[in-house]
Amino acid sequence: MTPEQIESAVAAAMPQTVEELKRLAAIPSVAFPGHPEEPVHAAAAAVEELLRSTGLPRVQRVPVDNSFPAVFAEAPAPPGAPTVLLYAHYDVQPAGDPASWRTPPFEPTLIDGKLYGRGVADDKSGVMSHVAALRVFQGRFPVGVKVIIEGQEEYAGERLEAFVERNPDLLRADAVVVADTGNPRVGDPAVTTSLRGMAAFTMEVRTLREPLHSGSFGGAAPDALAALMRMCAALHDENGDVRVPGLPRGSFLGQGPTEEEFRKTAGVADGVSLVGSGSLADRLWASYAITVTGLDVPSVSGAVNAVQPVARARVTVRVPPAGDPKTTVNAVVEFLQQVAPWGVRVSFGDLTVGSGFQADSGGTARAALNRAMERAFGRPPRDVGAGGSIPLVNTLLKQFPAAEILLFGAEDEDAACHAPNERVDLEELRRVVTTEALFLQELAQP
Incomplete structure (x- = not known):
């Protein structure tokens, strides 16, 4: 033809x-x-x-x-x-x-x-x-x-x-x-x-047998949700770069989007800064990125005045092409275990991986x-x-x-x-x- x-x-x-x-x-x-x-x-x-x-x-x-x-x-x-x-x-x-x-x-x-x-x-x-x-x-x-x-x-x-x-x-x-x-x-x-590449897992934090009245027990009882938030926040520094040891920033030799193009495509609100360092091509295509993609906690509409005994998060890690997803997961899990506060019980499961x-x-x-x-x-x-x-x-x-x-x-x-x-x-x-x-x-x- x-x-x-x-x-x-x-x-x-x-x-x-x-x-x-x-x-x-x-x-x-x-x-x-x-x-x-x-x-x-x-x-x-x-x-x-x-x-x-x-x-x-x-x-x-x-x-x-x-x-x-x-x-x-x-x-x-x-x-x-x-x-x-x-x-x-x-x-x-x-x-x-x-x-x-x-x-x-x-x-x-x-x-x-x-x-x-x-x-x-x-x-x-x-x-x-x-x-x-x-x-x-x-x-x-x-x-x-x-x-x-x-x-x-x-x-x-x-x-x-x-x-x-x-x-x-x-x-x-x-x-x-x-x-x-x-x-x-x-x-x-x-x-x-x-x-x-990609790796994803579910993290569960457990502290108590059951929910406790926040008025009677709050301030002393360890809150699983608070612990989970501290652990998730520890994954990035103040600039938004990944803090996990062994996951360095990479570089992409080709041309990436301009900041203006990216902000428009991503719908970034006026006055809100982008996160991370290096070029956008580096951040988007050649570096590690960690995102908390889901939380199992009480919803705002269903909230009660209670200290939470358990909280769960789904964590997704994007891995540079030359990186190994399984090694990456091990590094992230080890880091999360190290930053877990108050001796909380942490478990990990439901792992999926995909190579770059x-x-x-x-x-x-x-x-x-x-x-x-x-x-x-x-x-x-x-x-x-x-x-x-x-x-x-x-x-x-x-x-x-x-x-x-x-x-x-x-x-x-x-x-x-x-x-x-x-x-x-x-x-x-x-x-x-x-x-x-x-x-x-x-x-x-x-």
């Missing part, structure tokens, strides 16, 4: 692509403990149906130990052509407080060329990017194609990795496209060459992607980092060291991934689908 034919095919199919994204994003496929499992399996079935519609001759759900099924698809390579593995995930983050959403999180809503809803960007836009790009070729693919769409990326960490290690030939490829990142801004093409990623300078596949992206966006892409982790990427890199791993997608920085009012820009989605289809054609050229 010519580039013009590919562009026309993508544009003509966009109404169908958007409607199918709406249907897929309407499924609340939250693969977190405590959420219903039926919608997650329904999403897997929907992804299987979508991949069958592309003309791939082999499509099947495959079991993953202690997780939800992945969906695998495959078409053999024409003689002499390389094989490309396409990755995305169909599970999503919890919606959180519905009151924080301007539209219902699982009722995808189109407003001014943008589709709003949980998962429309992260990462069901990635699923649809693959589906729409493959449909362009009507079953006559210019390269070998393998597709793996997993079902528990957001919570479970490295559960698909063991599957990959046990089935290396199933996913072996010359290039890998990971559609779970995006551009700094809509229309600003970029390839993600660096990912921070650092790309090399690129080869044939990256050159093909550069050409495809320049045509789709009207200018060449630049290299950027990403603060999040994609657990499978590092495993693929170790398993297939000769393969080029390429990360790009429709999740721009304003997409509000993992936050209320998540959205995907449909024109950006069209450009990304066009890029992927052009890339597959470019890679097949001698």
Whole structure:
């Protein structure tokens, strides 16, 4: 196919692509403990149906130990052509407080060329990017194609990795496209060459058998909530830099956002300073970051005048690409044990980890992607980092060291991934689908 034919095919199919994204994003496929499992399996079935519609001759759900099924698809390579593995995930983050959403999180809503809803960007836009790009070729693919769409990326960490290690030939490829990142801004093409890893755990502090009247016992009885707050606050210094020994600041050689761009994208309130030191690229893409992402304590509306016997926090640590998540967790846990006041009882559990990623300078596949992206966006892409982790990427890199791993997608920085009012820009989605289809054609050229 010519580039013009590919562009026309993508544009003509966009109404169908958007409607199918709406249907897929309407499924609340939250693969977190405590959420219903039926919608997650329904999403897997929907992804299987979508991949069958592309003309791939082999499509099947495959079991993953202690997780939800992945969906695998495959078409053999024409003689002499390389094989490309396409990755995305169909599970999503919890919606959180519905009151924080301007539209219902699982009722995808189109407003001014943008589709709003949980998962429309992260990462069901990635699923649809693959589906729409493959449909362009009507079953006559210019390269070998393998597709793996997993079902528990957001919570479970490295559960698909063991599957990959046990089935290396199933996913072996010359290039890998990971559609779970995006551009700094809509229309600003970029390839993600660096990912921070991730580790998360739950910390519980216990001090008493049961709650005590704060008037009768306050001032002497050890408050578990107060102890927990002191421990969490100790993780950072007065500038917001991480205080844990052995977790130094790093540096990123590429260009990051300006402070003005970052403040606007992050919605930082006027007069509130950013935290940490070093460039924004260093802080966001190359250094450790620790965030308390949840607390189990009495709510304000349900508060009673009592000293609390137990309090829990969920702690997430972002790890530079070269760092080891498990070693990092050990350092953070040891530090928290050292700063725990009053001899409180502290326990840690529910650990998840994900490794980081650092790309090399690129080869044939990256050159093909550069050409495809320049045509789709009207200018060449630049290299950027990403603060999040994609657990499978590092495993693929170790398993297939000769393969080029390429990360790009429709999740721009304003997409509000993992936050209320998540959205995907449909024109950006069209450009990304066009890029992927052009890339597959470019890679097949001698």
